[in-house]
Amino acid sequence: MVDVPLGHVGTAPEADSGDIELYHPHSWVTKYVFSQDAKIIAIQYSLTALTVGLIALVLSWLMRLQLGFPGVFSFIDANAYYQFITMHGMMMVVYVLTALFLGGFGNYLIPLMIGARDMVFPYVNMLSFWVYLLAVLILVASFFTPGGPTGAGWTLYPPQAILSGTPGGQDWGIILMLVSLMVFIIGFTMGGLNYVVTVLQARARGMTLMRMPLTVWGIFTASFMALLAFPALFVGAVMMLFDRALGTSFFMPAIVEMGQVLERSGGSPLLFQHLFWFFGHPEVYIVALPAFGIVSDLISTHARRNIFGYRMMVWALLAIGALSFVVWAHHMYVSGMNPYFGFFFATTTLIIAIPTAIKVYNWVLTLWRGDIHLNVPMLFALAFIVTFVNGGLTGLFLGNVVVDVPLSDTMFVVAHFHMVMGVAPILVIFGAIYHWYPKVTGRMLNDALGKLHFWVTFLGAYAIFFPMHYLGLMGVPRRYHEIGDMAFVPASAHTLNAFITIVALIVGVVQLVFVFNLFWSLRSGKPAGGNPWRATTLEWQTPETPPPHGNWGKDMPVVYRWAYDYSVPGAADDFLPQNQPSAQPVQGTAHG
């Protein structure tokens, strides 16, 4: 790690910084590589996560090629197909979405939005990123080991995950996957403690919890949930690693493999499923809650209207967070667990619809009679609402035991969770990047390229996932390398699969436009100024853009109001920043 020479360390004056003792880097390496500044760490997290996202995107192409044109691509055999599925799922859920929302947006936005100079433990925060990077490298390394990565499916269910019939099961694949997850959890814990403590204990003067922007509420709640949910996955990973490496039988019942009785007995495969989903279901909301928060702020800013029912929005976030810990077994209706469990978990699952509906109604009511600017962030935010409602409605089907049983393990499930926790959060991530890129770089992303990116991604996502519902209702199973000639699968299903594949390729290519836009606008984008969206939250009121080390210059911001004073009658600028004392607007845009 970095050696911090004591002589070169300076601190900000006490009066300015309150409790914080800011670490000031004095070399290029401590400024940009082993940086303790949350903003740099956020960019490191985001770029790493986006890179993993591109890998996972290519994996999804390979899967779609096989499904759309079975047998045409000889290098995608059954083993490779399952490896692609597994790595695509695990990468997207854990290493992209979780890392991007909490490590990326969390690091950048929490200190800026609550008016702090940095996270409370910058050194631990830096370690968090490097441990995350290590986890990513371990995971990617499994592509280059004998036997390749694990092909157990992203849920890694034992006993098949560690048997020789599964790719990577008796090779390095599953071991590297489990170790990588454990390392990721350790790294996340370092970051998560930072995010939670920073929000609780390091806010600016005047920044009460109920004045925080919903983005911060979403990231805060999700971080706290992650600290309680990841331990279950950690324990499950440790136990499965022992099953694989030491020959224990935590998850292994008496079992016959290829005609041979293995020396295992008495373990419970269901136990792993419970541990996995005790993590896995909160994980859905760990991804969704930051998206909820961010989208609330995007809608409010770009519709120039205060968020409808702010307090209820906060309570709904907390209610969803709490409820998500008591619904996990709705992923296990067909696992063979006690059927009475199904009744309980179906009930709790459907109760979540109430706080979720509160949020959707409040978004729509925020838009009602708003001054809606259809710019790129707003388009993505609107697309999120539609997509999330779509995905949520199919959730009602799958939450009910009797409806879930016939739909289990069909493409309907794939369509459901891709709409609700794949496409919907990704749309928010894109919207958020278009929204905050000007703050991070000082330049706007190109609008025309952005609109192209939006429309192809949005319409393409529907062209991909809507037909999957139909395939699922016909009974087309998921996780099949080849459907072949099954009597109940009509020829039209194959045509539909080919169509989905072609759209997926197009949507994938358009993401390259987005990547190009990110790099091109860095130099050639329109200069943004300090507050291009005329937004109220603190991060837009920094003295310089991009915000310098320590964020606020000499004077810490003082907060006088909530984050949603838009279209204020009488205000010349139509909005009042959170740090503006009276309704008298300042001259022109606050900090041009």
Add this chain to the structure above:
Amino acid sequence: MAEQAFSSLETDRADSSGLRSIAADFSSDRTAFRNVSWGKAMMWIFLLSDTFVFSSFLIAYMTARMSTTVPWPNASEVFALTIGGVTLPLILIAIMTFVLISSSGTMAMAVNFAYRRERRKTAALMLATALLGASFVGMQAFEWTKLIHEGVRPWGNPWGAAQFGSTFFMITGFHGTHVTFGVIFLLIIARKVWRGDFDQERRGFFTSRKGRYEAVEIMGLYWHFVDLVWVFIFAFFYLW
């Protein structure tokens, strides 16, 4: 929502008591927990997270014990020692538990002396705590060795369900690792106290932040937590 004077935020906080004061703290600006330092808040939340780790381990152990098809070995026979011709069930575990609980006592005294800024007494008590912790780990190593000699392995044992050895090594190993890390950090902080780092506000080697005597208390939180976890492991693994 808008434009609330700060003075009212402050008085809300000062004038109330009990539940009201909790509500007042949470509705105030800057901090949700009044007079709680960042380090202490972080340790409490980390311990909450760690509680979930140990709960998962213990619940997994109980599930394994209930779902296994073979009888579970009898703990009072397995964990018995023959000393001077007398077989005493659970005698080693009793001593280990006594040692660890005693170390919580010395730790609490160390915290007390730390706030009185009596650095030599503090350091001595922390050292005593570390020694007790180290002897706990030593006795655990002795117990592991004895069981391994008797044929207990992660994948099986002579007396019954294979999961007995697996859960035993996993859970006591994980707890022992926690104690070991605790001992290491106790020694580091004891050295800093002894040297007077916290009196001179000397900066940390990695974090470059000023050290404070509160570090002793935060260390104490962790140590008491590890003790508390042991009580549950003792109850569920050895007494059940």
